[in-house]
Amino acid sequence: MEPEQVLLVHENEGTRSDLAAKWEVFSGELYKVSWLAGPIVVVSMSQYMVRAVPMMMLGHLGELALSSAAIATSLSNVTGYSLIFGMASALETLCGQAYGAKQYQKVGTFTYGAMIWLFLACIPVSVLWIYADKLLILIGQDPVISGEAGKYSIWLIPSLFPYAILQSLFRYLQTQSLLLPMLFSTVASLCVHLPLSWALIFKLKLGSAGAALSIGLSYWLNVIMVGLYVKYSSSCNKTRTSFSKDVFLTIHEFFQFAIPSAVMICLEWWTFEIVILCGGLLPNPELETSVLSICLTIISMHYLIQYAFGAAASTRVSNELGAGKAQAAQLAVYTVLVLSIVEFVITSTVIFCCRYILGYAFSNEKGIVNYVKEMTPFLCFSIVFDSLQAVFSGVARGSGWQHIGAYVNLGAYYLVGIPVALLLGFALRLKGEGLWSGLVAGATVQSVALSLITGLSNWEKQAREARERIFAEKSPAENQAIW
Numbered sequence: 001m002e003p004e005q006v007l008l009v010h011e012n013e014g015t016r017s018d019l020a021a022k023w024e025v026f027s028g029e030l031y032k033v034s035w036l037a038g039p040i041v042v043v044s045m046s047q048y049m050v051r052a053v054p055m056m057m058l059g060h061l062g063e064l065a066l067s068s069a070a071i072a073t074s075l076s077n078v079t080g081y082s083l084i085f086g087m088a089s090a091l092e093t094l095c096g097q098a099y100g101a102k103q104y105q106k107v108g109t110f111t112y113g114a115m116i117w118l119f120l121a122c123i124p125v126s127v128l129w130i131y132a133d134k135l136l137i138l139i140g141q142d143p144v145i146s147g148e149a150g151k152y153s154i155w156l157i158p159s160l161f162p163y164a165i166l167q168s169l170f171r172y173l174q175t176q177s178l179l180l181p182m183l184f185s186t187v188a189s190l191c192v193h194l195p196l197s198w199a200l201i202f203k204l205k206l207g208s209a210g211a212a213l214s215i216g217l218s219y220w221l222n223v224i225m226v227g228l229y230v231k232y233s234s235s236c237n238k239t240r241t242s243f244s245k246d247v248f249l250t251i252h253e254f255f256q257f258a259i260p261s262a263v264m265i266c267l268e269w270w271t272f273e274i275v276i277l278c279g280g281l282l283p284n285p286e287l288e289t290s291v292l293s294i295c296l297t298i299i300s301m302h303y304l305i306q307y308a309f310g311a312a313a314s315t316r317v318s319n320e321l322g323a324g325k326a327q328a329a330q331l332a333v334y335t336v337l338v339l340s341i342v343e344f345v346i347t348s349t350v351i352f353c354c355r356y357i358l359g360y361a362f363s364n365e366k367g368i369v370n371y372v373k374e375m376t377p378f379l380c381f382s383i384v385f386d387s388l389q390a391v392f393s394g395v396a397r398g399s400g401w402q403h404i405g406a407y408v409n410l411g412a413y414y415l416v417g418i419p420v421a422l423l424l425g426f427a428l429r430l431k432g433e434g435l436w437s438g439l440v441a442g443a444t445v446q447s448v449a450l451s452l453i454t455g456l457s458n459w460e461k462q463a464r465e466a467r468e469r470i471f472a473e474k475s476p477a478e479n480q481a482i483w
Contacts (some may be wrong), residue, residue, distance in 0.1 A: 028429030029328075029335040032177075033312045035298055037339070039179035040308035043170070045187040048304060050218050054197045054211035061201070065208055066295035068148030071141065074273060075149070076156050078126040084118055086262030091171035092311075093257045094250075094395040099175050099239070101470045103322075108398050113173040113250030117258070118164035125160060129153040148208065155212030158269050162219035169226045175315055178235055185225040193218040253469075260402035264393065267409040271442060273298055275421055277436050280427065288432045292372045294362045295436060298415045299382050302347060306387040307309025309340045310394025317398030321466040326459035329398075333454065336391050344387035348380040370433070378436045385443035400469070401453075408449045417442020 055073060059066040091114050098106040126136070133150025137143055173182050193214060200210030230236050276296060279288040316332035351358065356378035359369030396405040421438020424430045430437070 022226075025331065026335060028337070029245040029316075029331050031336050033071065033309075033316060035178065036174075036177060036315055037308040039183040040174070040311050040440045041305050043179075043182050043186045044304040044307055045301075048301070049190055050072060050193055051215055052216055054201065055114060058211050059196055059200050060207060061207060064145065064148060067210065068145050069152050069208055069461040070130065071136065071145060072156065074276075075136065076129065076153060078266075078270055078273055079128055080160055081163065083125065083262050084121065084160070084167060086265035087118055087121060087258040088114060088164070088167035088171055089261040089265065089397050089402070090114065090249050090254055090257035091168065092175060092314045092394075093400040093402070095172060095254060096175040096315055097322035097466045098399070098470050099337055100319035100322025101324075101467055103470050104238040105241045106470065107172065107175065107239040108298075109246055109252070110250055111168055112241070112243055112247040113254050114168040114171070114258075114330045115165050116247065117251065117254055118168060119161060122160045122164050126157045127158075130156055131239060152208045152212055155209045156215065158218050159212065159216035162216065162223045165223050166219055169223070169230060172181055172230070172239070173226070174311060175318065176235075176239060177315060181229045181233070182224060185222050185229070186297060188225065189222040189233035193222060198344055201356075211480060212416065229332055257400065257402055261397065262280050262408040264396070264402050267406065267413055268389075271413040271439065274418060275439055278421065278425065279432060282431050282435075287371065290363070291432055292435065294359070294368070294372055295375055295379050295382075297362070298351070298358075298379060299386060302383055302387055303390065305343060305347075306340060307391035307394075309336050309387075309435045310390040310392075310397075311344070312321070312336055313391055313394035314398035317395055318400075318466075321399065321459075321463045322470060324463045324464040329463065330459050333391075333395055336394070340387050340391045342382050348383045351383070352376055352380050370443050374450035375436060377435060378433060378440055381440045382436070382443060383441065385447045388447040389443060389450055392447065392454050395454050396450065399457070400466065404415075404453060405450065408446055408453070412446035412449065413442040 005097060019217045033377045051073060055066070055069050076131035091110060094110040095107045098104075098110065129149075130153075132144045132153035136149055141149075170182055173179065196217060197211060197214040200206050200214050204210060206213070230240065276289060276292050279285065280287045281291040313336040316336070320326075320329040320332060355373045357369075358376060359372030362372070363369065393405060396402055417438050419438070420441040421435045424434030424437050425432070427436075428434060
């Protein structure tokens, strides 16, 4: 064989070996991400069902019980659960990067602090829920429905405090990739929740009060199971820490990320609620709000899958940045993005192909079914852009630039999305299709902006800042235990 041919063979072998090495690294990251995302989908779906199941059961007690519970649930989501959920996301940055940097004791310290600050944040929210009936009447809701919704909101207060603790514990476990305890405890709580809700609502005839109480009891059960695991499991030995005075010193770091995290999540969550309320101002409001609510239900259930991808991205990115591995963090982003694209292409294609029968899953009325069919193309666009922003939002939480995400969401939805929705829905009289098009426009701007920010990020700088943030804290050895 000629020397030139020998050289060419070696080059080809080198190229194949490089490709094999790259594929091995990518497949390894794909396995890690899938192992994270799968259980989180089940956990998110189970938590969603804990609040949805009682409302389904209340539908059998009459229209007033269902409508009041629906309004109270919407109000509690906007003013309470979304706020706590968003603030708890600060731990995805703090605990994730601390764990990646092998500062294990700080993971426990940050979690203790988050539970305290979130518990305190529940107090003003509880006061607001006590006056929920007056607030609903003030914004023009029916007085009778508002009165019943106010009672339901008061009975929901006991569920808010365990929810705050649970979100902190879940982030604590998530950032360490300890997902099976979350999965088992949440599914077990849901299994208890189903007969418990039935017994309180129908057997003991507590109605709406029983529905709300069942949610709180299920959350407390979940907290107890997860708490026992964290307390006694050997998997948490490294990050389990004593309660020290340094827990109170985490207030600055926590709120530095908790406030923009909450703003980022709440701004988007509130936009959908605003659009649903606007549907009630259109001609034939019953039809418009029903169809918009159906679309919101579909997009919310699908978002649970993409949120899991975002949570996986957050965990992998925060861990790798904390470890100072910038390229590994980049690889995690690309891997999750590939998974997300495959999933939303399949889902949007299936939904579009099923557009003629999709409405029958929610109603037998021909008008609603036909309207859902017309809304399906807009729904598919929402699925695409919501999926992308879910991943990039997870990257933002893992990287620690939630403040940038908050500004992006403010501009995308409140400078673009809602104005476009009002223009198309009312001025151009496109009704529900116009309102939903505004949501699509907002999600498009949000996805493009977050993708550009992610693509232009200096990952070496991000890794350096993450390590500076973690190692700038007081050493765990200096902590003085309180108990």
